[in-house]
Amino acid sequence: xxxxxxxxxxxxxxxxxxxxxxxxxxxxxxxxxxxxxxxxxxxxxxxxxxxxxxxxxxxxxxxxxxxxxxxxxxxxxxxxxxxxxxxxxxxxxxxxxxxxxxxxxxxxxxxxxxxxxxxxxxxxxxxxxxxxxxxxxxxxxxxxxxxxxxxxxxxxxxxxxxxxxxxxxxxxxxxxxxxxxxxxxxxxxxxxxxxxxxxxxxxxxxxxxxxxxxxxxxxxxxxxxxxxxxxxxxxxxxxxxxxxxxxxxxxxxxxxxxxxxxxxxxxxxxxxxxxxxxxxxxxxxxxxxxxxxxxxxxxxxxxxxxxxxxxxxxxxxxxxxxxxxxxxxxxxxxxxxxxxxxxxxxxxxxxxxxxxxxxxxxxxxxxxxxxxxxxxxxxxxxxxxxxxxxxxxxxxxxxxxxxxxxxxxxxxxx
Ligand SMILES: C[S@@+](CC[C@H](N)C(=O)[O-])C[C@H]1O[C@@H](n2cnc3c(N)ncnc32)[C@H](O)[C@@H]1O
Numbered sequence: 343x344x345x346x347x348x349x350x351x352x353x354x355x356x357x358x359x360x361x362x363x364x365x366x367x368x369x370x371x372x373x374x375x376x377x378x379x380x381x382x383x384x385x386x387x388x389x390x391x392x393x394x395x396x397x398x399x400x401x402x403x404x405x406x407x408x409x410x411x412x413x414x415x416x417x418x419x420x421x422x423x424x425x426x427x428x429x430x431x432x433x434x435x436x437x438x439x440x441x442x443x444x445x446x447x448x449x450x451x452x453x454x455x456x457x458x459x460x461x462x463x464x465x466x467x468x469x470x471x472x473x474x475x476x477x478x479x480x481x482x483x484x485x486x487x488x489x490x491x492x493x494x495x496x497x498x499x500x501x502x503x504x505x506x507x508x509x510x511x512x513x514x515x516x517x518x519x520x521x522x523x524x525x526x527x528x529x530x531x532x533x534x535x536x537x538x539x540x541x542x543x544x545x546x547x548x549x550x551x552x553x554x555x556x557x558x559x560x561x562x563x564x565x566x567x568x569x570x571x572x573x574x575x576x577x578x579x580x581x582x583x584x585x586x587x588x589x590x591x592x593x594x595x596x597x598x599x600x601x602x603x604x605x606x607x608x609x610x611x612x613x614x615x616x617x618x619x620x621x622x623x624x625x626x627x628x629x630x631x632x633x634x635x636x637x638x639x640x641x642x643x644x645x646x647x648x649x650x651x652x653x654x655x656x657x658x659x660x661x662x663x664x665x666x667x668x669x670x671x672x673x674x675x676x677x678x679x680x681x682x683x684x685x686x687x688x689x690x691x692x693x694x695x696x697x698x699x700x701x702x703x704x705x706x707x708x709x710x711x712x713x714x715x716x717x718x719x720x721x722x723x724x725x726x727x728x729x730x731x732x733x734x735x736x737x738x739x740x741x742x743x744x745x746x747x748x749x750x751x752x753x754x755x756x
Pocket of ligand 1: 351352353354355356357383384385386387394410411412413428429430431454731734735736
């Protein structure tokens with residue numbers, strides 16, 4: 343089996359940087375891995391400018407990257423590939439039966455998950471590697487677990503088994519507390535599927551699965567749940583969409599629609615402090631905070647109680663606790679958001695190495711927090727967009743480690 347990859351929702355290329363351990367030296371990209379990226383797609387619906395695509399195309403070349411709305415792509419024309427990768431957003435995955443009933447099911451418009459399903463149906467890649475936010479497993483609030491249940495059921499309908507883990511990157515030696523759901527699926531035509539089918543599901547989670555080898559966990563589970571999304575339980579996706587609700591934990595396995603999910607804890611003690619990625623050279627003046635901004639940040643990050651009014655007119659007291667100010671350099675960074683650098687409670691504020699004065703993180707430090715090569719997004723976009731790209735991106739080091747296991751698995755296929 344060739345190590346060919348298609349990257350959907352490619353952004354600035356987090357999957358490719360991780361899988362191929364990419365470096366950038368004097369603006370020259372080196373792909374140091376064995377994965378051959380045959381096609382990628384990236385299109386930003388919210389803006390006319392397409393900076394993420396331009397960054398990807400500048401770094402990896404224009405030839406095999408498309409800048410078209412994925413819903414307009416004829417999925418049959420996507421090149422054949424062994425591994426489909428993509429980071430898709432947490433949206434509403436519910437479906438309804440069409441009124442006539444004859445056309446089958448209808449999901450809400452613009453839900454990117456269905457573009458992944460269309461690609462799987464058209465191309466049947468043997469392996470998938472997907473990423474989403476951690477709350478995916480709990481959403482929506484009114485029907486806990488339904489959205490992830492929809493994902494698992496659509497993968498089961500297409501002949502895949504699944505392993506998933508929520509990984510907090512900081513618990514495995516990365517410089518950021520970024521919790522994301524990583525999903526690996528393998529088709530029933532693969533040898534790996536046959537191997538895993540014979541193994542106890544708990545052992546897959548804590549010992550032998552694709553995640554537990556690179557991200558060790560304590561053997562004792564804190565809680566577990568057994569779930570079933572197969573045809574025997576739910577007639578079709580619409581049935582599941584209407585009636586499914588469950589507790590998913592931070593790790594799990596699905597095979598033939600049967601699911602074992604467990605709450606587990608990291609057994610790794612590596613800590614990567616923010617201090618280690620802080621710039622030690624002179625930093626431009628624009629990143630430093632005026633006295634006025636320091637006062638505003640102090641207020642935003644301080645503890646407060648604010649009287650507020652609910653939509654129904656009732657009053658209540660909104661309260662929040664104090665956050666570290668400035669950020670603790672001996673701990674990993676907090677989760678970086680797309681709004682990083684704005685005057686917001688969640689933006690990081692650190693002490694500058696050379697001057698000791700307070701300042702924002704630079705875009706370059708944000709790239710380091712995600713493990714991208716220095717200046718990866720320095721491709722002509724504004725600082726604001728560089729922060730945005732990193733707020734959307736993956737932790738490259740986590741992808742790289744999962745990639746090591748995927749490589750071994752694929753090398754073992756015929
Ligand atoms: C969570 S981000 C993925 C980031 C990426 N993994 C990275 O490391 O940079 C999702 C991406 O999907 C893109 N996107 C959103 N809607 C799209 C559509 N209809 N077609 C193609 N891409 C889309 C967004 O522009 C965004 O870059």
